[in-house]
Amino acid sequence: MQLGNPAIVAFILRRIALSLVTLVLLSLMVFFGGQVLPGNVGRAILGPFADEASVQALNQSLGLDRPYIVQYWDWISNFVQGDMGMSYAFRSPVAPFVLDALANSCKLALVAFLIVVPLGILGGIVAALNVNRPIDRIISLGGLSVTVLPEFVTGIVLILIFSIWLDWLPVTATWPEGAGLGTQLYHLILPALPLFLVLFGYIARMARAGMVEALDSDYTRTAVLKGLSWPTVIRRHVLRNALLPTITVIATQTGYLIGGLVVVETLFRYQGIGSLIYTAARGKDFPMLEAGILTIGVVFALATLAADLAYTLLNPRIRLGAET
């Protein structure tokens, strides 16, 4: 079993350690950005006309008069235990807001992934089987052109086409209270499309590159020469080898997806973690902002870690050979 291999164990441990470093670094940045840079929080909340004594009193009640290192430790150890602090805007604990929003975002991300993964892989396969023909050009160039567009640009154009002109889909992603799965999906299709467009090009390109390489390989030629039918060759030899790198790309795209969620959720007024961060940022609700960003960081770190580990276990020679 591969897990018995000391090199792999060492790699996995190193990879986990790196994720931890990332999270600590992120938490320091979040703390620095949320609690050190803004300066006088009490003054910011109470406004320029409040007297100095009440500003100091508020700072003291928020614990902001203590040394930074104590504040950081306090904040991060509470966060790890699930206490994400009190929202300045709502005067209530942040955690329920963040968890609700996270669940909503996962729904949206799931819809986007369910559309983009099969279509992206399919697009890549079709392009690879028709290399340099018009259909390949359309998929490759078209996919790459929409990939580079900001989500709000594609989002606006999609809203104009599908909601305003064709009147097929709703403008906002917010469904009526207690709506069924079908209605929820109906509201989520349009917001998922900009995310789809950003991811489609990457996934299709990776699937295409993997397929082209596999089609060109000795084992494919051998399989053809020994008389296997073309569909069998594709299924048994080409696809298997071609799709492994694609799977990793898909997993690493969670980062882009998260960045995209902030924009898409804002544009479609969807109550996810992205719009939570946006609203907190606009209202300078720093505890909410910090909790939102750190939660996203944790989700992202876990996703990339899982992707890397899965890939290593599936194909150790590539990962460990590329030691830099």
Place this chain on the structure above:
Amino acid sequence: MSAIDTSTETDRSPLRELIAALGRSRTFLAGAAILLFWILCALFGRYFVPYDPLADDIINSLLPPSAEHWFGTDQLGRDVFSRVIVGSRDILTVAPLATVLATVLGTTLGLITGYFRGLVDDIISRIIEAFMAIPVVIVALLAIVALGPSTLTVITVIGLAFSPIIARTVRSAVLAERELDYVAAAKLRRENALYIMFGEILPNVLPPILVEATVRLGYAIFAVATLSFMGFGIQPPSPDWGLSVSTNYGMIGGGFWWTVLFDSLAIATLVVGVNLIADGVAGALDD
């Protein structure tokens, strides 16, 4: 290097070769034409637009496209066509400056980590890896909220956020160069490390830096437009495209499509243009 006649061998500089290759690349030329168009609009647009892009005209607000107002008017009665033409100005200042900052910082970091290796490299590389695992838009958002939105903040934040990626590219190029004879020769001459890094190695790793910088410029435009759309980038009253979309998209349900469509398309053309340039440069250097 196949069928080129050898008579030009003597005066063939890498730069001249690159320019010739770019001139043959249709991708590059198409991208360059788009970018040039928007640069000209940014520089001279205000002298030939039909209306003052900042002048309110409330009586004529939200007019659909017509002969007088080609792209219609927005909610304050400002001419959308004039605003779109002039709107390239700020993004074409902020995004390139952020890219330059990222390139300078990233190149310096990459040279240091690639040249010295060892402990310095280990520590900086781990920090870079950890940093790259954090989504850029999120970091930028936090920093800009904390510092207050301003052009300078946006440039600094995007420049810092992109520098690790450039550092990684430069580092891997330097790792290959540092084993070559000219570096060994320079070391034998007892040149100091700073000179070897910037005087000897840097000129030889310029091609990958150029490719990475053009790719980053595309992402910088993406990031600046996105931040402006969210209200954390370029600030009013600039006719910036992302900002215009952000102030007008609330009325999209009312059918006022012209207030957002043309700005969106302008961003799209600029981003695609810069990416075509990046593709062209990468292709030309591969030849």
